[in-house]
Each structure stands twice: as C-alpha cells, then as structure tokens.
Amino acid sequence: MSEEKTRSLNFLEEIIADDLKTGKHKEIHTRFPPEPNGYLHIGHAKAIWINFSLAKKYNGKTNLRFDDTNPEKEETEYVESIKKDIAWLGFKWHDKPYFASDYFDKLYEFATQLIEQGDAYIDESTVEQIAEQKGVPTKPGTNSPYRDRPIAESLDLFKKMKEGAFEDGSMVLRAKVDMTAPNMHLRDPIIYRIKRSRHHRTGDDWCIYPMYDFAHGQSDSIENITHSMCSLEFIHHRPLYNWFIEKLGIFPSRQIEFARMNVAYMITSKRRLLKLVEQGLVTGWDDPRMPTISGMRRRGYPPEAIINFCEKTGIAKRDNLVEIELLESCVRDHLNSTATRAMVVTDPLKVVITNFDKDKEIISGINNPEDESAGRHDVILRKEIYIEKGDFMIDPPKKYFRMAPDKDVRLKNGFILHCDGYTTDDKGEVTEVQCSYYPNSKSGEDVSGIKAKGTLHWVSIQDAVPVTLRNYDKLFTDPAPMSHEGKEFMEFFNHDSLEENKTALAEPYISTAKLGDSFQFMRKGYYTLDPTSTDENIVFNRTVGLKSSWGKKR
RNA sequence: UGACCCAUGGUGUAAUUGGCAACACAACGGUUUUUGGUAUCGUUAUUCUAGGUUCGAGUCCUAGUGGGUCAACCA
Known part of the structure; x- marks a missing residue:
C-alpha cells in the first residue's frame, strides 16, 4: 500500500488540488450534465468517470443534472436509462437527480435581472436577420435595431412573452454583449426563445425556454458547482459563461475544458x-x-x-x-x-477413445486458474467426444501442437490421448478420429511421464448442449469513419460485424448460466448470456476473443 | 483570411515543473504454462521545424508549419 507510486496529476487534478490547497474551495463539487435525449455512450462514460472519480478522489460531491431545456427532444425514458447506466458503471450521484427545469423560475428571474441592468433586450428580428447580424467569424457583426430599445419595453415584452402573448419564434431575449467580438458566442447570444412544446417534467407551464448558455452555467452556480468540466468545443462559450456569472453576481463556478475521448472504429454521434x-x-x-x-x-x-x-x-x-x-x-x-472457464466446441469433429471402457468418468474442471477460490465444476468424459475441426490435421506443419496422426495431445482437465487413426468421407474430409488414452495421465494425478505439448478443449457428445454463439467484430472497417471528407460514414459499415455460430456444443455446466455471468470458453474467448437467450435456444455473445499468437503470421 | 485550443514512439498518456524522455496498449522475438490464454523478459523516439535564453530546454521566449474548434430560436 505504501509502495503505491504517486501517480502524476492530470491537469484537472492539478487545478483542483491547487484550489483546495489555496483554500479557494473547502470541498469540490462537480456535475455530470446529460441532456435526456438519447442513450449514453463510451464518450459519456469518460465524462462520467472524470466528474465522479475526480470528486471522489478529493472527497467532494457530484451532481447528476439533466440539462432539459429543450422540450422538443427530451423524454423521461432517457432519464431512466441514463440513471441506470451511471449506476451500472458504479457511481452514485449526490442527493437526488437534479434538473435544469427545476430552475426555470430562477432562470426567469435572472433574465429579468439582466434586462433591468440593461444587459439583455427583446429582439423581434427574424432568424435570418439575427444570423445576418451575427456575421461571420472573420468579420464583426452589426447591432440589431432592437438592441437599444428601452429597458421598460423589454421588461414588458419579456413578461408577455412568458404569458404566451406572442407566437413561437416571433421574438427572443438576447444578452447585450458585443456584436464585434471575434468570438461568435459573444455577439449578443439568444438566451430565451418562445417554444410551445410539452416539457417532459414541467408540462405546459412554460412557453419560453432558456438556451444552453443561459441554463448550464446558471445551474452550475445554483448548485455551487466548483469545477464544471466539459469538452473542448465549449471553450468558446467560457467567456460568456463568465460574463453571466459577473453580470448576475452569482456563485463563480469555473468551466474547464478537456479533449473528449475518441475510440477507433467507434462513432458517438x-x-x-x-x-x-x-x-x-x-x-x-x-x-x-x-x-x-x-x-x-x-x-x-x-x-x-x-x-x-x-x-x-x-x-x-x-x-x-x-x-x-x-x-x-x-x-x-x-x-x-x-470469468469462469468452460468448454465449448464451435466446429465439432468426432473423436472415439477406443480403449475407454467405462460408461463415463467425472472430471474436475478448474473454474479459474487465476483464482483458486473460484472452485471447480464436474465435467463428463465418455468414449465419444467432440473436439474442434481445427484442432486436427492429417499433415500438420512444423510447430503444430494439436492433434495429428501418431501424436500425443492432452484433453483439458482430462487425459492424454494418442491419435491412432482417422476416417475420411469420399471428399477426403475427416469425419472421425480414433484415439487411445493413457489411463495414468489424468489431470492432477498424472504419472505417465508423457509430455503433451498441446491441450485441447472438448465436450462429451452424449452430454453436450447446443448453443448459439454470436461473434462480433468492429462496426466499421475504418478507425475513423467520420474523418473522410466527401465520404459518408455508412460507406465504412462493416457488414461482417456479426457472425452467428449455430453449430457450437457446450459442456452441460453451461446451462446453469445466468444473465450477467461471464465465461471464458477456453481457447475461444469470453462470452456472456444474451438477454434474448431461452432454455430452448441458449444464446451467448462474444464479449471479446482471446489473444492468440498462433496463425497470426502469414 | 479573424479569434481560440493543441503538437512527446504505431496509439494513449507521463516526465519530481529547467536536470539521464517513463508507463500502458499494439507489434516483433524469447522464457514459463494442462488454455498457442495468463505471467514474465527483451526490442521499437532526431520530443513538428528554425532561431533564442541557459552550464543545461520536451518544458521558457520568438517565428513558422501542421491539426482542431467557433457563425442552430440544439446541447
């Protein structure tokens, strides 16, 4: 424990550690602010980890806050799935889930305050006109004709806006910042719009809704969030984030940006x-x-x-x-x-152990060689078994450790076999292999002195249970399907990303599998039961294959 | 023709804050192994370029180059 090497701090940790050290904050408070309009993905997992683990590391708190300021897109269904996913990842949010929509009254007050201070105005320009006024990044924008209307007029209009006196889109509330700013977000951003849409939580209480820039930072302040971490594309919003804090005189949360994580062959759009x-x-x-x-x-x-x-x-x-x-x-x-180790033969080849006279022998299978406490489970061995087709070759290459005529090979957890012969059909395909076993070579009590280089997984034919294996590959054929100009990401869809194996046979122990259990089908990969699996059709998803240094080189 | 952010092996991050470029993954090659898994050992870098400051620069300064972001009544 004391051996633990002091890992260097990342730049977020440095900021936090410093704020704690200087006494800027006694306790830190972060937040994860999803919009409930879709399912969480790997990128969110990173953001969740950053916010929750950082707070945990420094004994702080993390709020889960739904950024639900656009009623057109948001649904309660997503709120539930998001909560489930965060909990599954193992994180606990502080107190209860918060919602930006809980702050609609407060936000309305903030907006009113801004108008009273002369820092916001009602603009009756159209969408096109506003876009025109904003201009382009390389040239300054122009002021709206409504920019200098009397405060009292804006105040009155805003009130009526809230009361539903105007049509959707007929006017907006804009912050009065600077139309000449090189930063587009400072060119009098819209902070409130009229939108008659049923909100998933506030129903029809409101017909005006705040924009992101006037909801997110304010919510951070209301919740006393000390460090508000977000991805790099929000960096241009920071001056505005700070502008509102200053104008409103509210708790100064600090926005800090980090680069979002991109994973090869994955898209998060x-x-x-x-x-x-x-x-x-x-x-x-x-x-x-x-x-x-x-x-x-x-x-x-x-x-x-x-x-x-x-x-x-x-x-x-x-x-x-x-x-x-x-x-x-x-x-x-x-x-x-x-993961519990088990044996599944995916492409069966019959093997007859000719000198196996008993009806069956119960073999003790190790559940996990990395963990003795995981115990063992019984495996049935009989005269007739299946091995993988790929584990037998009539004329093997140099370093082939598997079964071949006149070679010795071990059955996992069982005996060493000697291959005596094989049968082929008229096409030359091997249909059966004949072996004899060394009775004194049983796993755990081997006194045979024989060294078998290879070990094969196998199942007893009589006892095997059929299972469906779904083997997955990358969803795309290109590591960055979105990065090719002029090409649609769909062009890179991997149509071979799902391979279904219906010939697989598992040892009977597998039928005890429960949802959520992970197995290693030895020499094959890690698998878990699919939720659609039934007693009649047992379905396993391949989580990930095993690494293999065999057959890699060509 | 603006502003802002960024630049360290194939990939992702480090470098005691100016002092021998490290870790993980990947790849390749050994060793071990009743999973060709695991474990373990080894190999793989002109720190984007050019100047400058300094006894000393991946780190600081200047210029350049390259990449990214910003113009929804979305978040």
Whole structure:
C-alpha cells in the first residue's frame, strides 16, 4: 500500500488540488450534465468517470443534472436509462437527480435581472436577420435595431412573452454583449426563445425556454458547482459563461475544458447511431456492437473494465484517437481474473477413445486458474467426444501442437490421448478420429511421464448442449469513419460485424448460466448470456476473443 | 483570411515543473504454462521545424508549419 507510486496529476487534478490547497474551495463539487435525449455512450462514460472519480478522489460531491431545456427532444425514458447506466458503471450521484427545469423560475428571474441592468433586450428580428447580424467569424457583426430599445419595453415584452402573448419564434431575449467580438458566442447570444412544446417534467407551464448558455452555467452556480468540466468545443462559450456569472453576481463556478475521448472504429454521434438503428443495421441501441453503455453491457464488458479504460486513456487537451485494443485489453484483464472457464466446441469433429471402457468418468474442471477460490465444476468424459475441426490435421506443419496422426495431445482437465487413426468421407474430409488414452495421465494425478505439448478443449457428445454463439467484430472497417471528407460514414459499415455460430456444443455446466455471468470458453474467448437467450435456444455473445499468437503470421 | 485550443514512439498518456524522455496498449522475438490464454523478459523516439535564453530546454521566449474548434430560436 505504501509502495503505491504517486501517480502524476492530470491537469484537472492539478487545478483542483491547487484550489483546495489555496483554500479557494473547502470541498469540490462537480456535475455530470446529460441532456435526456438519447442513450449514453463510451464518450459519456469518460465524462462520467472524470466528474465522479475526480470528486471522489478529493472527497467532494457530484451532481447528476439533466440539462432539459429543450422540450422538443427530451423524454423521461432517457432519464431512466441514463440513471441506470451511471449506476451500472458504479457511481452514485449526490442527493437526488437534479434538473435544469427545476430552475426555470430562477432562470426567469435572472433574465429579468439582466434586462433591468440593461444587459439583455427583446429582439423581434427574424432568424435570418439575427444570423445576418451575427456575421461571420472573420468579420464583426452589426447591432440589431432592437438592441437599444428601452429597458421598460423589454421588461414588458419579456413578461408577455412568458404569458404566451406572442407566437413561437416571433421574438427572443438576447444578452447585450458585443456584436464585434471575434468570438461568435459573444455577439449578443439568444438566451430565451418562445417554444410551445410539452416539457417532459414541467408540462405546459412554460412557453419560453432558456438556451444552453443561459441554463448550464446558471445551474452550475445554483448548485455551487466548483469545477464544471466539459469538452473542448465549449471553450468558446467560457467567456460568456463568465460574463453571466459577473453580470448576475452569482456563485463563480469555473468551466474547464478537456479533449473528449475518441475510440477507433467507434462513432458517438447520436444522429448517426440512430441511423444504424433505423436502417436495421443493428438490432437496437443496445446491440452488442454499439458503443452505447447499454450495448457494451449486453456485450459483456464489465463496468470495471470500462472505468479502467477511462483511467488508462487519461485526460489532456489534444485531439486523440484511442486504439480499441486498449479497451479490449482492459476487458480481458478483468475477465481473466473473474470469468469462469468452460468448454465449448464451435466446429465439432468426432473423436472415439477406443480403449475407454467405462460408461463415463467425472472430471474436475478448474473454474479459474487465476483464482483458486473460484472452485471447480464436474465435467463428463465418455468414449465419444467432440473436439474442434481445427484442432486436427492429417499433415500438420512444423510447430503444430494439436492433434495429428501418431501424436500425443492432452484433453483439458482430462487425459492424454494418442491419435491412432482417422476416417475420411469420399471428399477426403475427416469425419472421425480414433484415439487411445493413457489411463495414468489424468489431470492432477498424472504419472505417465508423457509430455503433451498441446491441450485441447472438448465436450462429451452424449452430454453436450447446443448453443448459439454470436461473434462480433468492429462496426466499421475504418478507425475513423467520420474523418473522410466527401465520404459518408455508412460507406465504412462493416457488414461482417456479426457472425452467428449455430453449430457450437457446450459442456452441460453451461446451462446453469445466468444473465450477467461471464465465461471464458477456453481457447475461444469470453462470452456472456444474451438477454434474448431461452432454455430452448441458449444464446451467448462474444464479449471479446482471446489473444492468440498462433496463425497470426502469414 | 479573424479569434481560440493543441503538437512527446504505431496509439494513449507521463516526465519530481529547467536536470539521464517513463508507463500502458499494439507489434516483433524469447522464457514459463494442462488454455498457442495468463505471467514474465527483451526490442521499437532526431520530443513538428528554425532561431533564442541557459552550464543545461520536451518544458521558457520568438517565428513558422501542421491539426482542431467557433457563425442552430440544439446541447
């Protein structure tokens, strides 16, 4: 414990540690602010990890706050799925879930205050006119003709706006900042708009809603958030974020930006993910190939692995594209020490153990070689078994450790076999292999002195249970499907991303599997039960394959 | 033709804040192994370029180059 090397702090930790040290804050308070208009994905997982783990590390708190200021897009259904995903990742939000919509009254007051101070005005310009006034980044904008209308007039109009006196889109409330600012967000941003749309929580109470810039930072202040972490694209909003704090004289939360995490072969655009769902290229938002939290959960990615992945990718401000291998490495690392080992033959080849005279022998299978306490389970061995077709070769290459004529090979947890012969059909395909076993070579009590280089997984033919295996590959054929100008990301969709195996046979122990259990089908990969699995059709999702140094080189 | 952010192995992050460029993943090659898994050892870098400050620069300064972001009544 004391050996623990003091890991260097990332730039967010440095800021926090410094604020604590200087006494700027006694306790830190962060927040995770999703908009309830979609499902959480790997990118959100990173943001969740940043906000929750940072607060935890410095004994602070993290609020879960739904940024629900646009009633057209937001639904309660998403609120529930978001809560579920965060909890699944293992984080607990402070107090209760908060909602920006809880602050609508307060926000209205803030807006009124701004108008009274002469820092905001009602603008009756059209969408096009406002766009025109804002201009382009390279040239300053121009003032709206309504910019200098009397405060009392704006005040009155804003009140009537709230009361529903005007049509949707007929006017907006704008902050009076600086139309010549090189930063577009400072060119008199719209802070309130009229929108008659039923809100998922406030119903029809309001017909005006605040914009992001006038809701997010203010909510941070109301909740006394000390450090408001967001992704880099909000960096241009920061001057405005601070402007409102100053004008309103409210708690000075501090916005700090970090570079969002991009993962190779994954996309996180809500719109594009939706396209995959709508076009039926995936089965839904929780399709195991999806980069959503629910997809990863169904795929069998342990939350611990996802968190560990977030830790390992770190935090910085430069653009990045993390290799998916690191994620898979984290998944394997966790599963290696936790998943129960079992045997499943995916492409069966019959083997007859000719000198096996008993009806059967009960063999003790190790559940997890990394963890003695995981125990063992019984495996039935009989005269007739299946091995993988790929584990037998008539004429093997040099370093082939598996079964071949006149060679010895071990059955996992069982005996060493000697291959005596094989049978082929008229096409030359091997249909059966004949072996004899060494009775004194049983695992754990081997006195045969024989050294078998290879070990095979196997199942007893009579006892095997058929299972469906769904093996997944990357969703896209390109690591950055969105980065190609002139090419649609859909062009890179991997149509071979799902391979269904219906010939697999599992040892009977597998039928005890419960949803959420992870297994390592030895020499094959990590698998978990799919929610659609039934007693009649047992379905497993491949979480991730095993690493293999065999057959890699060509 | 503006403003802002960024630049360290193939990838992602470090570098005791100016003192021998480190860790993880990937790749390749060994060792171990009743999973060709795991474990373990080794190999893989002109720190974008050019100047400058300094005994000493990945770190500080200047210029350049490259990449990214910003113009929704979205968040």
